[in-house]
Amino acid sequence: MEEWATVKEHQASNITLLCDQHHKEVTNGLLPKSMVADANKDPINWKTGRSKPYSLHYSGREAEVSIGGAKCKQQDVGQGAYLWPLVIDGFPVVSVFLQDNHYLLNIFLFDKNNRLGISIVENQLVYNSGFYDVQLTGRKLTIRENYRQIIFDIRFDTPSTITFLRAYV
Known part of the structure; x- marks a missing residue:
């Protein structure tokens, strides 16, 4: 090289x-x-099939998630709080848990064959390296299934907001 x-x-x-x-x-x-x-x-990602975890820095007592025209907000008033802005077939695809000034984001994105491609579990982003083009530029996470076919565009506005700019569900 x-x-x-x-x-x-x-x-x-x-x-x-x-x-x-x-x-x-x-x-x-x-x-x-x-x-x-x-x-x-x-490459190690090909061996494991997964990326190295990447930490997202969310915190606080308030959460806001925007998907399309819908804005979902939640506040922790001292006893913990859940926010489930996107649930499909009873499964929380996007969820936030607030407790003790901790903001724990969970997102599970699947392909059309129901294979998990991207997961964020308690603020740790991991993606399947086998079938997605994943690009994290600045605050924006772009996931493409094929060349120019964007299936998710997500903007992370720390410390408390996530905006889905585009989603193919």
Whole structure:
């Protein structure tokens, strides 16, 4: 694998997608390029089928979830509170639990074959690396099933709001 600065062209065989941490480590010389090349031959996400958990920073006594034109809000007045803004077939696809200034977000997104693709369990985002294109840019999580076919667009407005900008349910 050679750097773009050297070859001046993009070739799929010469591209490795890295998380922010590993990109910084390579850039700063803390992660040898030989280790990246070795890992690229057998990516850990392909072995496990899942991403590394990513922590979302939610907190407080209020929760707001917007889906389409509907806004669901809940407040914890001292005894804990649940908010279930999206339930399908009796299953809480999107839920929030508030207690003791903790805001615990849970989201379960399935594909059309009912396979779990994205899960957020108590603020920990994990996705199935096998069948989705998942992109987290800034505060926005975009999930594509195919090229240009966005099935979910979610904006995280910490500390207390989640907005579904687009959803194919």
